[in-house]
Amino acid sequence: MVIPSDEARLVAAAKAGDSGAFTALVESTQADVYTLAYRLTGNEDDARDVAQEAYLRAFRSIKRFRGDARFSTWMYRITANCASTQLTRRSKGRHDELSDDDNVFDERPESDPEGMAEAGLLRDRVTEALADLPAILRAVVVLRDVYDLPHDAIASELGITESAAKVRLHRARRKLRERLFPMPGEEKARAV
Amino acid sequence: MRSSRFFGSGGVSCDDVADALPGIVDGLEVADLEVQRHVAACLRCQAELVQYRKVLRTLHQLRTEVLEPAPGLLPDILAAIGAAGERRAIHDLLNGRRVAYVGGIAAATAAGAAGAILASRARRRVRLAS
Numbered sequence: 001m002v003i004p005s006d007e008a009r010l011v012a013a014a015k016a017g018d019s020g021a022f023t024a025l026v027e028s029t030q031a032d033v034y035t036l037a038y039r040l041t042g043n044e045d046d047a048r049d050v051a052q053e054a055y056l057r058a059f060r061s062i063k064r065f066r067g068d069a070r071f072s073t074w075m076y077r078i079t080a081n082c083a084s085t086q087l088t089r090r091s092k093g094r095h096d097e098l099s100d101d102d103n104v105f106d107e108r109p110e111s112d113p114e115g116m117a118e119a120g121l122l123r124d125r126v127t128e129a130l131a132d133l134p135a136i137l138r139a140v141v142v143l144r145d146v147y148d149l150p151h152d153a154i155a156s157e158l159g160i161t162e163s164a165a166k167v168r169l170h171r172a173r174r175k176l177r178e179r180l181f182p183m184p185g186e187e188k189a190r191a192v
Numbered sequence: 193m194r195s196s197r198f199f200g201s202g203g204v205s206c207d208d209v210a211d212a213l214p215g216i217v218d219g220l221e222v223a224d225l226e227v228q229r230h231v232a233a234c235l236r237c238q239a240e241l242v243q244y245r246k247v248l249r250t251l252h253q254l255r256t257e258v259l260e261p262a263p264g265l266l267p268d269i270l271a272a273i274g275a276a277g278e279r280r281a282i283h284d285l286l287n288g289r290r291v292a293y294v295g296g297i298a299a300a301t302a303a304g305a306a307g308a309i310l311a312s313r314a315r316r317r318v319r320l321a322s
Contacts, residue, residue: 019277028268034261039254055269056276072258073194119253126250131309145251166220173214173244174253183236 007071022062026055033079039142040083041090042052042131048085054079067138075091076147080139080157087135122180129179133172141172204230209237217244 013021033054038047057078058065065074108167129137139158143149144165149157155165178186204226215221223231231237 021197023270030266031258034265035259038259051265052269052272056272059276109288122250123253139303145248146254171212176247183240187293
């Protein structure tokens with residue numbers, strides 16, 4: 001991981017045309033960008049294409065990056081935009097293929113094995129539930145609740161209004177809650 | 193199905209509150225007073241709010257999980273950027289030449305025009321002198 005002062009130096013060098021600096025930025029953010037792309041698209045092939053396209057766009061427009069946010073946050077926005085384009089293209093072609101074999105690993109240090117197992121189980125269930133959400137709902141909840149992007153940025157990158165983004169966020173959260181913690185009567189209603 | 197029973201004196205139902213909970217859970221929206229009163233008195237809605245909080249907390253935790261991309265991804269990205277960089281360099285070079293070419297034509301045109309003006313003035317002076 002690149003610390004912010006190093007990142008600022010690398011960004012400045014990349015803006016001045018230093019391709020080595022841009023390469024260093026790619027190396028330090030590619031796993032995060034790929035992870036976001038995977039969470040948005042739901043499959044490896046699309047995630048690779050989206051990540052590659054996102055870095056190409058970033059390379060072409062690095063001079064326009066103002067540096068008022070982290071480079072990684074800027075990359076998340078570009079990735080969201082590329083994923084949105086990719087999903088629109090896909091929805092016109094074939095159906096999304098959702099893979100079950102997530103090779104997710106947790107970098108978070110934990111000390112409580114029991115709590116860790118429980119939290120890990122819930123994370124796995126949330127990951128599965130996210131993958132099963134319709135892409136338009138998944139994109140909003142991933143960008144807001146996982147990556148903490150503001151609503152205006154989400155709306156802008158997905159090409160929707162801010163109020164539409166909020167409505168989708170509501171629906172996504174509700175669907176996740178219903179699936180993970182069904183209230184009495186909801187399971188039955190879903191099964192019908 | 194969720195109960196449509198009304199709780200408290202405000203006439204707000206669990207269904208009404210359920211619609212508001214996904215927004216209330218992280219302060220995206222501020223619950224109005226009637227909803228707040230309902231939640232304070234309704235164990236079912238309190239339980240549902242707790243579940244939303246758990247979902248939200250787990251979603252936040254996903255941020256620390258990183259998928260390991262296939263080993264070929266980084267070289268592919270760098271190759272694509274390298275190709276784009278070369279294309280840009282060629283484009284910049286051609287653009288530079290185009291600018292120089294257009295600049296040359298403009299300079300030649302300006303010089304020609306200035307020459308013509310000077311020649312016409314010189315002819316006029318000769319005519320006046322004679």
